[in-house]
Amino acid sequence: EINLHMPALIPDDYLGDVHQRLLFYKRISNTDTQEKLDNIRMELIDRFGIPPQPVKQLFAVHQLRLKAEQLGITKIDIGGQGGHIEFAPDTPVQAMSIIQMMQKNPTYFRMEGGQRLKVMVMLEDYQKRIQFISDLLDSLLKELN
Helix, strand or coil, X not given: CEECCCCCCCCCCCCCCHHHHHHHHHHHHHCCCHHXXXXXXXXXXXXXXXXXXXXXXXHHHHHHHHHHHHCCEEEEEEECCEEEEEECCCCCCCHHHHHHHHHHCCCCEEEECCCEEEECCCCCCHHHHHHHHHHXXXXXXXXXX
């Protein structure tokens, strides 16, 4: 579950047909690769024009979801004041990767219990919030490979 406390949706003034909208939501949530996500985005653009910000944010959230799934992250809840990231007990992420991340940025991160990383960063701007989490997930993914 990913909650970035920002609008991430297909507004009805962009796509008026409720049934179509629901189909797109369903397809987006069921995608399991970046390529499929990109294809759906292209289809939306072809059919309905340049997407407004909330649609871009919807795709950004699902991009993060795909990365989080690979990392065994069960929850990301980050708002303007920071938040937390929860790892599954069987996450492939090594404790050492998280420790090194905390050592590099001791004011940004703190572990709460065994599975929960507290994020203490001011991220009022939606784009910065998406970018911060994306970079964090990318650096953890790099450690896996």
